Amino acid sequence: MKIELRNLAFSYLKEKKREPIYLFEQLNCTIESGDFLALAGKSGSGKTTLLHCLKGFYTPTKGEVLIDGKNPFLKKNVSLFDSIGYVFQYPEHQLFARTVYEDIAFALQQLKKSEQEIEKQVKWAMERVNLPFAIYKDRSPFELSGGEKRRVAIAGVIVQKPTILILDEPTAGLDLHARSSLFSLLHELNQMLGITIIWVSHHPEEIIKEASRLLLLHNGKLMADGNPTKLLATPSILQKMNWDEPDVLKIQTAFERKGWMLNSLWDITQVASYWQKVNSR
Numbered sequence: 001m002k003i004e005l006r007n008l009a010f011s012y013l014k015e016k017k018r019e020p021i022y023l024f025e026q027l028n029c030t031i032e033s034g035d036f037l038a039l040a041g042k043s044g045s046g047k048t049t050l051l052h053c054l055k056g057f058y059t060p061t062k063g064e065v066l067i068d069g070k071n072p073f074l075k076k077n078v079s080l081f082d083s084i085g086y087v088f089q090y091p092e093h094q095l096f097a098r099t100v101y102e103d104i105a106f107a108l109q110q111l112k113k114s115e116q117e118i119e120k121q122v123k124w125a126m127e128r129v130n131l132p133f134a135i136y137k138d139r140s141p142f143e144l145s146g147g148e149k150r151r152v153a154i155a156g157v158i159v160q161k162p163t164i165l166i167l168d169e170p171t172a173g174l175d176l177h178a179r180s181s182l183f184s185l186l187h188e189l190n191q192m193l194g195i196t197i198i199w200v201s202h203h204p205e206e207i208i209k210e211a212s213r214l215l216l217l218h219n220g221k222l223m224a225d226g227n228p229t230k231l232l233a234t235p236s237i238l239q240k241m242n243w244d245e246p247d248v249l250k251i252q253t254a255f256e257r258k259g260w261m262l263n264s265l266w267d268i269t270q271v272a273s274y275w276q277k278v279n280s281r
């Protein structure tokens with residue numbers, strides 16, 4: 001499924017007879033099926049608002065969001081929004097049920113699916129997020145670790161079989177190990193099931209390691225859209241974002257200066273994550 005933004009603009013401030021004050025405007029881009037895309041921008045730049053427009057929580061003030069060429073804001077197309085799963089910031093704060101099973105099953109129960117079908121899908125979702133069914137199904141979500149709770153929350157979204165998964169700062173508050181296992185999960189969903197991943201990140205190191213595409217919101221515009229390694233090696237972009245050059249690129253430059261060649265970004269990423277681990281001790 002493809003999402004297109006056409007001259008998209010959004011304003012919280014709309015006064016009669018006055019031109020609205022736009023949080024962002026003239027956003028144009030196409031998110032292709034299978035993208036693994038990071039959305040970044042300074043705090044308050046409008047990332048969450050933009051994601052809410054994609055999911056249909058907010059109606060754009062101007063312009064269009066198209067899903068597979070159709071406008072999902074029209075009544076006849078509104079079911080297109082069902083293909084988009086949305087994981088809120090700190091999704092574990094929304095867990096509510098007595099057991100992990102009941103929490104994940106909730107959306108399917110609302111759709112009045114049969115109990116047999118629900119169990120099949122819950123089992124499937126729990127396997128995907130690496131929570132063995134027999135061990136976790138009857139546990140209270142509130143007695144789990146932060147990383148496990150987040151997996152339960154994500155299972156509650158993917159159980160609805162979205163083709164696009166939006167995650168607002170999914171790694172916030174997770175330690176290094178939980179972050180890396182969350183990204184293994186997201187890559188698996190992307191590669192094995194073809195789910196498009198769009199996630200908000202404030203971390204250039206994370207973006208360069210995980211994303212295949214980066215969108216940058218700055219001053220109400222889409223400042224850049226492209227290859228994360230190229231964009232994060234651009235001093236003017238780093239300066240506007242108030243970001244340091246990612247370690248991985250510093251290491252690459254240092255190696256090149258010494259005439260040592262690493263074969264690929266993968267090699268460099270391994271060195272960088274070793275470097276981060278050493279520094280975080």
Ligand SMILES: Nc1ncnc2c1ncn2[C@@H]1O[C@H](COP(=O)(O)OP(=O)(O)OP(=O)(O)O)[C@@H](O)[C@H]1O
Pocket residue numbers: 012023041042043044045046047048049050
């Ligand atoms: N419901 C609302 N009504 C009015 N203004 C809002 C509303 N929600 C957000 N804003 C404002 O819109 C701006 C963008 O908010 P948004 O949450 O989209 O930014 P963000 O880039 O996701 O920020 P962060 O990285 O801090 O989460 C902020 O200045 C915020 O105060």
